[in-house]
Amino acid sequence: MNINALIEEAKSARERAYVPYSKFKVGAALLMRDGKVFKGCNIENASYGMTNCAERTALFKAYSEGETEVEAIAVVADTDRPVPPCGACRQVISELCSKDTKVILTNLKGDIQQLTVEELLPGAFTAEDMNE
Numbered sequence: 525m526n527i528n529a530l531i532e533e534a535k536s537a538r539e540r541a542y543v544p545y546s547k548f549k550v551g552a553a554l555l556m557r558d559g560k561v562f563k564g565c566n567i568e569n570a571s572y573g574m575t576n577c578a579e580r581t582a583l584f585k586a587y588s589e590g591e592t593e594v595e596a597i598a599v600v601a602d603t604d605r606p607v608p609p610c611g612a613c614r615q616v617i618s619e620l621c622s623k624d625t626k627v628i629l630t631n632l633k634g635d636i637q638q639l640t641v642e643e644l645l646p647g648a649f650t651a652e653d654m655n656e
């Protein structure tokens with residue numbers, strides 16, 4: 525699957541966003557190294573802090589199905605610039621993907637920014653930092 529097809533998967537995931545509060549729909553799609561695709565949307569809650577972002581929904585779906593090898597993640601929203609993942613998602617992506625996993629940020633206008641996980645959160649805190 526190419527990058528444009530993965531972006532289309534992210535757009536279709538975005539349509540399922542549950543966003544009664546922000547009305548801001550986000551979609552994410554993961555391409556696994558075995559070719560499978562996992563999609564996620566943001567899911568909000570009246571207790572706002574319980575909101576799960578699209579990126580984390582997709583990653584948790586994949587991991588909970590035993591799929592952990594992520595080749596690429598695409599994220600889309602109706603933003604002026606390619607949608608920037610929040611800090612929490614950058615941390616989770618850093619832990620659950622590889623440093624070289626492709627991160628494809630885009631918007632409905634078709635702007636695309638491609639970077640690596642390492643570039644998304646340089647110097648991320650990891651389990652190794654807890655070793656003495």
Ligand SMILES: O=c1ccn([C@H]2C[C@H](O)[C@@H](CO)O2)c(=O)[nH]1
Pocket residue numbers: 543546548550565566567568575576577578579599607608609610613
């Ligand atoms: O990269 C992002 C940024 C924001 N959101 C969601 C969280 C919330 O539902 C809404 C507004 O922050 O957008 C995502 O899902 N991913």
Ligand SMILES: [Zn+2]
Pocket residue numbers: 577578579609610611612613614
């Ligand atoms: Zn987030």
